[in-house]
Amino acid sequence: MNKQHVSPIKRRVSRKIWVGDVPVGGDAPIAVQSMTNTETCDVDATVGQIEQLQQAGADLVRVSVPSMDAAEAFGAIRKRVSLPLIADIHFDYKIALRVAELGVDCLRINPGNIGREDRVRAVVEAARDRNIPIRIGVNAGSLEKDLQKKYGEPTPEALVESAMRHIDILDRLDFQNFKLSLKASDVFMTVAAYRQIASQIEQPLHLGITEAGGLRSGTVKSSVGLGMLLMDGIGDTLRVSLAADPVEEIKVGFDILKSLRLRNKGINFIACPSCSRQNFDVIGTMNALESRLEDVLTPLDVAVIGCVVNGPGEAKEADLGLTGGSPSNLIYVDGKPDHKVQNDTLVDHYEQLIRRKIAEKEAEEALVIARSE
Numbered sequence: 001m002n003k004q005h006v007s008p009i010k011r012r013v014s015r016k017i018w019v020g021d022v023p024v025g026g027d028a029p030i031a032v033q034s035m036t037n038t039e040t041c042d043v044d045a046t047v048g049q050i051e052q053l054q055q056a057g058a059d060l061v062r063v064s065v066p067s068m069d070a071a072e073a074f075g076a077i078r079k080r081v082s083l084p085l086i087a088d089i090h091f092d093y094k095i096a097l098r099v100a101e102l103g104v105d106c107l108r109i110n111p112g113n114i115g116r117e118d119r120v121r122a123v124v125e126a127a128r129d130r131n132i133p134i135r136i137g138v139n140a141g142s143l144e145k146d147l148q149k150k151y152g153e154p155t156p157e158a159l160v161e162s163a164m165r166h167i168d169i170l171d172r173l174d175f176q177n178f179k180l181s182l183k184a185s186d187v188f189m190t191v192a193a194y195r196q197i198a199s200q201i202e203q204p205l206h207l208g209i210t211e212a213g214g215l216r217s218g219t220v221k222s223s224v225g226l227g228m229l230l231m232d233g234i235g236d237t238l239r240v241s242l243a244a245d246p247v248e249e250i251k252v253g254f255d256i257l258k259s260l261r262l263r264n265k266g267i268n269f270i271a272c273p274s275c276s277r278q279n280f281d282v283i284g285t286m287n288a289l290e291s292r293l294e295d296v297l298t299p300l301d302v303a304v305i306g307c308v309v310n311g312p313g314e315a316k317e318a319d320l321g322l323t324g325g326s327p328s329n330l331i332y333v334d335g336k337p338d339h340k341v342q343n344d345t346l347v348d349h350y351e352q353l354i355r356r357k358i359a360e361k362e363a364e365e366a367l368v369i370a371r372s373e
């Protein structure tokens with residue numbers, strides 16, 4: 001099949017780091033992450049949410065650790081889940097030391113906020129001893145007071161200067177195993193800040209538009225902001241911040257990457273918006289298929305097109321295609337017309353066909369892997 005799965009984007013070359021067993025940077029796929037919003041001390045609820053995020057395809061999950069009680073809970077959570085976990089810590093170096101002992105995969109802590117030099121050194125040494133990377137996270141909402149004064153308000157330059165302060169501390173301790181984020185809720189500021197820092201350091205960049213908004217508005221803002229950076233080749237991992245179920249953050253993150261052909265996880269639907277020419281209910285069919293096939297992680301191009309105006313053309317480029325017709329609709333398999341289907345059995349039939357195709361693809365891939373071993 002003529003697949004257009006290879007992205008023309010030339011990615012910025014960054015140093016590869018490892019968050020648990022997930023590579024970030026270098027030639028690694030852009031990792032998609034989210035953050036739990038349960039009470040961390042509620043271990044069952046947090047484990048449950050991490051499992052939901054894993055099912056949705058998350059590569060990494062961040063958990064906020066605001067207290068020593070939460071650090072102990074983090075240890076219990078760590079034992080029960082397989083995804084790499086990032087502990088989100090502000091200021092308290094003792095929490096960082098404790099989660100390092102308990103098995104954290106990455107520490108999100110800003111060295112400049114830890115305080116005394118001996119404390120910074122203790123955290124960095126604990127990270128070094130256990131090969132734990134640090135994520136420096138600069139946020140326009142919590143910029144240092146002197147930088148706010150110097151620049152008058154948060155600016156891209158202020159974000160970069162703040163980041164360089166944290167980086168300098170790690171440099172002095174000869175610690176290079178870190179990644180960096182520079183987030184603002186404003187798209188222009190975020191994009192400008194990342195563009196500036198991208199050429200100044202070699203470490204991987206974690207992308208995000210912070211406090212982006214609710215499901216729809218935050219998705220749009222994140223898609224625009226992250227899209228511009230990804231098009232520039234910038235970004236090694238991303239989190240879409242939504243005031244919504246974190247599972248949505250994962251889905252949107254993958255959809256952004258899929259739209260730029262940077263990751264191919266799950267079904268890539270090609271659907272027309274429908275109009276009076278449609279020969280079946282395109283929107284109803286799409287909604288049903290999307291919700292029934294949410295569990296699928298194997299990449300597959302599936303076209304759902306209401307009539308022959310665009311149907312055959314799109315179907316030819318997809319793994320499976322459905323083109324509306326009268327008196328019956330036409331199904332394409334691997335770009336070729338294959339058989340007809342009536343409206344009343346359409347959704348059930350197409351779902352079965354998609355699942356069969358996925359099973360075939362997975363079996364083929366397993367064979368390739370077995371042969372290469």
Ligand code: SF4
Nearest residue numbers: 272274275278306307
């Ligand atoms: S493909 Fe056909 S049904 Fe779909 S929007 Fe175009 S003309 Fe309308």
